[in-house]
Amino acid sequence: MSEIERVGVSLEKKLLLDFDRLIAKQGYTNRSKAIRDLIRNRLSQEQLADPTSQATAGVFLIYDHHATKLAQKLVDLQHIHLLHVIATTHVHLDHNNCLEVIILKGRVKEIEKLGNSIASLKGVKLSRMNMMAAEV
Amino acid sequence: MSEIERVGVSLEKKLLLDFDRLIAKQGYTNRSKAIRDLIRNRLSQEQLADPTSQATAGVFLIYDHHATKLAQKLVDLQHIHLLHVIATTHVHLDHNNCLEVIILKGRVKEIEKLGNSIASLKGVKLSRMNMMAAEV
């Protein structure tokens, strides 16, 4: 647990009122937490802009589970790319569609390559990727 | 499985060459699949712009597992919002940090509210949300 510092911030009264109204709506009960979250997001975004930095990611994909050998190809891909898969979750959405979430760690660049490779697989209908800086 | 149609598309030779080069790099072996994916993504994006439409979502959050009662609050939130949680996956990232992925279904509007509520919880350091149109 890191040491806590207290800093002063000056801002226009109207800006402060608007911000307090917004964060109350979002459920914040603590203004410092809301500002910390803005800062942490900005830093995470900065870190992810560097393709060689480490990230934790989730790859989401919806696919047709009738597609032949897709499961095997997914596993193969995770090995080709230099990535450390931590967990996968598989959900049956309906008769045709499966959702799979792959949680992994690795360099931003490698994660993006994996995302592209997965999107191009036969049977994959939609894919999305979430990345978060490894250090938070 | 939907019936397949074949349509003709006319485009500049240079645009076609550039596109073929890009999709080869991404691992596509089939140009129709690459164009279908662009179309499906565009449609999904359109559907999600409507706050009342149904979506499948993944909420990612990194949190400090020393934060008191966070696990309980997360469960409570999932009940307050009118959402159907399908699965959650929990990963221990390091001594302090946990990653949790919550896969759920519901209206875009409700999913966004849940995302905001989760971000504001004490102990949650980063959160990201992925939405995909329910019908694909």
Add this chain to the structure above:
Amino acid sequence: MSEIERVGVSLEKKLLLDFDRLIAKQGYTNRSKAIRDLIRNRLSQEQLADPTSQATAGVFLIYDHHATKLAQKLVDLQHIHLLHVIATTHVHLDHNNCLEVIILKGRVKEIEKLGNSIASLKGVKLSRMNMMAAEV
């Protein structure tokens, strides 16, 4: 000019150090200004999520200036939609391509409709839109 308030924010020492390093790199000489900017951006984003709110926007488009009557169609579109065009800037990029920037005010919903209508015009190759909340 709004009255200035000073508030205290507590945050982890490491988070503060990382933030100070980032904003120095970006050219900030004042931490309060950097935090105000994060807050203002967050508020602007929130406001733009409401389709009925007022915004200032810039529509960028690159088009083939050989396309017949495009200039006239652009002017027509600006009148159909309930928008107030403030200024347009036209730049000759190369032999074939023009860049036009249309600065306008109006409701988020109407601006988005205009953006779609412009993208679909014959001869328009790329278009992008920037929106900023009207009140800042």
Add this chain to the structure above:
Amino acid sequence: MSEIERVGVSLEKKLLLDFDRLIAKQGYTNRSKAIRDLIRNRLSQEQLADPTSQATAGVFLIYDHHATKLAQKLVDLQHIHLLHVIATTHVHLDHNNCLEVIILKGRVKEIEKLGNSIASLKGVKLSRMNMMAAEV
């Protein structure tokens, strides 16, 4: 003007119907144009991911025109960064606020640096950046 090719694309009937409905709503009268636009956008996005590639950009900023010497600092910044400013448009939004749009060409990396430098200037309240690949 580039030579035109005609290619065949096979896709599910339902996907085609949904796409035709969407593009009609957006004002497209030509399906090939809608698909070309999706492809061009994807390529532009790819090109911009390379920090050394050339781009055309628009920097939007809203600033308090009482801020001292901002106009001069903006001009200075445009010279420090290795960028070619093509045009600027200045609009008086209200008593306090000005909107300035700077249209420029340069490498993605340099344009991003300029954007950061501008955001950090005293008096600048909001800034946004639009980039488009130079070749389209």
